[in-house]
Amino acid sequence: MGVAYSVGEVDHLYTFFAQWSPEVCHKGDNQWKPHYVIKDKNQNHILVVEKDIAAINKILSKPINTAAKKWEIITAKDSKRRQSLCSSDDSEAEEPSYHDVLPVLSDHSNLLDDHHLEKLAAHMPARTYGYQWQLVYSTAVHGSSLKTLYRNMAEVDSPVLLVVKDMHKKVFGAFSSDPFRVSKYCYGTGETFLFSFNPDFQVYKWSGVNSYFVSGNWNSLQLGGGGSGFALWLDADLYRGSSFSSPTFHNAPLSTNEDFIVQDLEVWTVQN
Known part of the structure; x- marks a missing residue:
């Protein structure tokens, strides 16, 4: 089972990265490293972050379990192929990208x-x-x-x-x-x-x-x-x-x- 995070925690984490925190976002050759997305399937929360999981865990009260089914860490490019839970049989179906x-x-x-x-x-x-x-x-x-x-x-x-x-x-x-x-x-x-x-x-x-x-x-x-x-x-x-x-x-x-x-x-x- 995955872990659940409150909306406040999600907003706080997003604000952290939106402000380009130096603890996680590192700059090199005037370009930012590839971003990753943390996605809560049930609440449709999407956070664009760096892949430094240790820094992310410092912010959240419950550490991210990368093996948990509820949360996925995927590239921003792959996030275009978002999945949603079907209400009828709980199977995953293709959902149109927000992009x-x-x-x-x-x-x-x-x-x-x-x-x-x-x-x-x-x-x-x-x-x-x-x-x-x-x-x-x-x-x-x-x-x-x-x-x-x-x-x-x-x-x-x-x-x-x-x-x-x-x-x-x-x-x-x-x-x-x-x-x-x-x-x-x-x-x-x-x-x-x-x-x-x-x-x-x-x-x-x-x-x-x-x-x-x-x-x-x-x-x-x-x-x-x-x-x-x-x-x-x-x-x-x-x-x-x-x-x-x-x-x-x-x-x-x-x-x-x-x-x-x-x-x-x-x-x-x-x-x-």
Whole structure:
């Protein structure tokens, strides 16, 4: 028989790894080692972790028994072939991968279609799976104001997806582990990534070089830094922006030009 862990323990363990704990996550050659998934079949808890079981056992009250039937440790790639318990005969049947299920949007998006959602879903962290995405800000609805964007996120404590469409019809943006806010210092975790459709999809994950994920003030919002410019920069009117290669993500410029004009902008947040 396997051992059961409380939701609190699962959340605590997830938070531990989401913050890139140095006890478990080790960096080498600016790349992270292959991740593994701990999966509770009964509760559908999924945790992306390193394979250092000793470090994991320090966090949980009951050590992980890798031979237990209730828990499996599998590669993130193999997690796409999730198994579920059949209610009729307790036999295991193939279950669609969360990566294969499109995120559900609460409202119509002017910028995202099924193609965009399908590509982005494959790179979303496990903690966002199965939850509905709510539109928290849109230039089409709320006007063009960074101040309004911050105000709409005052009560948000979930990850956010920023989507921009420039005057050249190019769609790009960022997934941020933390909601956007005014802060004196940079914030966010290594879950944060950039993306663009050109029209081919490109994703830029954290390089590990620095932790300049997100910073914001009343005059601008910035993602990625440490180089000659920000990976993504937006002004107070959410009208002008710029995108440069940055050490944080080792990204190419997201827009057609390094300086661009915003046509539409949306921010979505996952409600959990």
